[in-house]
Amino acid sequence: MALLETDGLVKEFGGLVATDDVNLTVNEDERVSIIGPNGAGKSTLINLITRRLDPTEGDIRFKGESIVKMEPHEVVQRGVSKSFQTASIFPDLTVRENAEIAALAAERGSFGFDFLTHRRKLHGVHEVAADTLDAVGLLDRAETPAEDLPYGDKRRLEIGIALASEPDLLLMDEPTAGMSPEETRSTVDLIEEVKERMGLTFVLVEHDMEIVFSISDRIVVLNRGRVIAEGTPDEIRGDEQVQEAYLGGVEL
Amino acid sequence: MSDETQDATAQGAAPSEGVAEKEGFAGYELDTAREPVVVGATALFVLVFPYVFARMPVVSGILQGYQGLATLMLIWGIFALGFDLLLGYTGLLSFGHAAFWGGSAYAAGVFSQFAAESLGFEAGPVIIVVVGTLFAVLLAWGLGFLSLRRGGIYFSILTLAFAQMMFYLSSAPLSGITGGENGFTAVTVGHLFGVFELESELPSVLGTLMGTWLYAFVGLMTVVSVAVAYRILNSPYGMVFRAIRENEQRTEFVGLNVWRYKLMSFVISGAFAGVAGSLFTIHGNYVPLQSLYWTESGEIVIMAVLGGAGSLFGPMLGAGIYLYFENIVSGVRDLTVPFTDIVLLQGFGEYWHLLLGVLFVLVVWFFPRGIWGLFQDLRNRVTGGDSAAETGGER
Numbered sequence: 068m069a070l071l072e073t074d075g076l077v078k079e080f081g082g083l084v085a086t087d088d089v090n091l092t093v094n095e096d097e098r099v100s101i102i103g104p105n106g107a108g109k110s111t112l113i114n115l116i117t118r119r120l121d122p123t124e125g126d127i128r129f130k131g132e133s134i135v136k137m138e139p140h141e142v143v144q145r146g147v148s149k150s151f152q153t154a155s156i157f158p159d160l161t162v163r164e165n166a167e168i169a170a171l172a173a174e175r176g177s178f179g180f181d182f183l184t185h186r187r188k189l190h191g192v193h194e195v196a197a198d199t200l201d202a203v204g205l206l207d208r209a210e211t212p213a214e215d216l217p218y219g220d221k222r223r224l225e226i227g228i229a230l231a232s233e234p235d236l237l238l239m240d241e242p243t244a245g246m247s248p249e250e251t252r253s254t255v256d257l258i259e260e261v262k263e264r265m266g267l268t269f270v271l272v273e274h275d276m277e278i279v280f281s282i283s284d285r286i287v288v289l290n291r292g293r294v295i296a297e298g299t300p301d302e303i304r305g306d307e308q309v310q311e312a313y314l315g316g317v318e319l
Numbered sequence: 320m321s322d323e324t325q326d327a328t329a330q331g332a333a334p335s336e337g338v339a340e341k342e343g344f345a346g347y348e349l350d351t352a353r354e355p356v357v358v359g360a361t362a363l364f365v366l367v368f369p370y371v372f373a374r375m376p377v378v379s380g381i382l383q384g385y386q387g388l389a390t391l392m393l394i395w396g397i398f399a400l401g402f403d404l405l406l407g408y409t410g411l412l413s414f415g416h417a418a419f420w421g422g423s424a425y426a427a428g429v430f431s432q433f434a435a436e437s438l439g440f441e442a443g444p445v446i447i448v449v450v451g452t453l454f455a456v457l458l459a460w461g462l463g464f465l466s467l468r469r470g471g472i473y474f475s476i477l478t479l480a481f482a483q484m485m486f487y488l489s490s491a492p493l494s495g496i497t498g499g500e501n502g503f504t505a506v507t508v509g510h511l512f513g514v515f516e517l518e519s520e521l522p523s524v525l526g527t528l529m530g531t532w533l534y535a536f537v538g539l540m541t542v543v544s545v546a547v548a549y550r551i552l553n554s555p556y557g558m559v560f561r562a563i564r565e566n567e568q569r570t571e572f573v574g575l576n577v578w579r580y581k582l583m584s585f586v587i588s589g590a591f592a593g594v595a596g597s598l599f600t601i602h603g604n605y606v607p608l609q610s611l612y613w614t615e616s617g618e619i620v621i622m623a624v625l626g627g628a629g630s631l632f633g634p635m636l637g638a639g640i641y642l643y644f645e646n647i648v649s650g651v652r653d654l655t656v657p658f659t660d661i662v663l664l665q666g667f668g669e670y671w672h673l674l675l676g677v678l679f680v681l682v683v684w685f686f687p688r689g690i691w692g693l694f695q696d697l698r699n700r701v702t703g704g705d706s707a708a709e710t711g712g713e714r
């Protein structure tokens with residue numbers, strides 16, 4: 068079943084067409100990677116899906132329902148969550164609170180009048196947050212202020228925040244950008260583990276081909292806003308157009 | 320307001336493990352188990368403050384305090400407490416809170432007149448506070464709805480513009496109701512619970528400590544306000560407010576309706592301003608037009624930042640210090656060498672604005688977390704970094 072569908076999606080910045088008639092389908096339990104050279108429009112596509120950007124044309128459907136008129140938080144409430152390209156966390160809050168914020172939204176909705184309810188009573192929230200922190204390996208640092216984490220751990224926390232919203236579809240924009248090789252490896256392990264444990268559907272934007280080919284069911288290649296190829300890792304490896312347009316000199 | 324110190328001492332005495340890693344935390348008083356301590360300490364402070372400030376031998380002589388000022392300090396303290404939920408915790412700088420302070424003061428006054436002249440009863444302080452606060456809440460809902468359409472500096476300017484509109488409205492077009500330039504003079508406040516005259520002395524030792532029934536009522540409202548504010552900070556709202564302050568976009572992208580939470584922060588701070596504004600009317604039996612003027616909006620910002628925005632008690636402390644300068648320091652004629660008659664500076668009190676300004680600049684430069692933050696740092700140094708003001712003590 069199609070979880071996410073984009074239909075003739077176009078995004079223009081002034082004269083620049085950043086997303087050009089993209090028809091993308093992501094099925095339930097599928098792991099899709101989006102690759103393409105710098106400026107191909109990968110981040111723009113992700114931002115359109117999360118409603119950070121308004122499309123110029125076209126439709127986006129999640130679980131069959133159009134989401135282009137919704138606010139970002141409504142899209143998240145329906146089950147689309149995003150991990151940001153830079154570590155977008157809450158620096159002054161503790162690691163635990165970072166996860167709890169997301170868990171709060173997942174467990175109690177986008178808004179409530181519970182300003183006289185003590186946090187101590189939010190057992191569901193505590194559980195989800197603790198489970199998520201455990202999953203991303205940060206539970207033992209739960210009481211640390213998030214800003215004191217090393218960069219790699221901040222990125223893990225960033226992914227943790229996205230997971231704590233209990234999404235059905237997780238969008239990850241270059242989760243390993245700026246990481247050391249060891250941090251990259253542990254993040255890939257983390258994504259693999261999440262894939263196993265939570266059976267999550269995800270869309271991954273990644274420039275590291277090794278990672279892309281090892282964890283994707285399907286790869287979508289973007290160039291200048293257009294989908295120029297789509298297929299299994301093996302198909303993409305053998306695709307000449309992709310070789311030319313993008314993978315050029317890269318050893319596969 | 321000395322709970323911090325007490326608590327730290329108690330913890331310091333017990334062997335505490337795993338404390339070191341908590342060191343250096345920003346220090347927002349959010350510990351879950353500390354509610355009774357915080358509320359109890361506030362109550363204790365409220366109980367003895369007027370005595371120490373206005374009547375205690377030696378101390379009151381040095382402080383030069385008086386009963387009415389003690390009451391006023393608590394009233395502004397409530398205002399500052401609520402304002403800080405918006406400024407310090409949610410990160411929204413309103414320059415128009417005079418609208419809620421002055422607006423509720425007028426609402427309280429006009430209601431008391433209406434009750435006395437048209438309904439035929441003298442409204443007691445409780446109902447006056449309820450009416451004034453309701454007015455402030457509704458007003459905050461409306462103005463927040465309009466002002467929060469824009470972010471950052473534009474939000475601040477919108478709040479300022481709306482508050483100034485209120486000022487001009489009550490100075491001329493509505494002067495038939497508000498008394499215009501002369502202020503509102505027809506305040507008629509009945510007895511507390513229909514029994515106790517507000518200006519009369521409390522019985523026995525309570526009278527020595529707190530003085531009047533008026534103070535006792537204001538003190539009770541202060542304790543309730545602190546309890547409610549502290550509970551809000553410990554509720555999901557407290558966490559969401561700080562998340563918005565830290566990273567508004569991310570808060571929206573975890574699935575929270577940032578717009579509605581911001582509006583609630585604005586309305587809640589308006590409610591505290593409403594309680595304070597109503598008490599101000601009851602306290603002074605008069606509403607000056609000044610209470611809606613933009614300088615009042617500026618004063619509350621200064622109080623909050625001076626005392627320490629983003630802490631529970633900091634802004635209340637800031638309110639106290641501000642009023643102390645405005646009312647006591649300003650009245651000091653000549654600065655003398657203590658316990659002698661040697662005059663150092665004549666007409667010293669006239670410089671109170673300047674002095675306060677210098678203090679403010681120094682605090683912002685050297686102690687960005689305000690005077691309360693400075694106290695916390697000093698205490699941490701003394702107790703070896705044991706920060707009792709911590710999140711996640713007991714879950």
Ligand SMILES: Nc1ncnc2c1ncn2[C@@H]1O[C@H](COP(=O)(O)OP(=O)(O)O)[C@@H](O)[C@H]1O
Nearest residue numbers: 080083085103104105106107108109110111112
């Ligand atoms: N907010 C924006 N305003 C104008 N142009 C933009 C904006 N965001 C992205 N672009 C342009 O759109 C194109 C696609 O950008 P992006 O989606 O970030 O690419 P990628 O993530 O694949 O590197 C680039 O040419 C970029 O300069």
Ligand SMILES: [Mg+2]
Nearest residue numbers: 109110111152
């Ligand atoms: Mg990008």
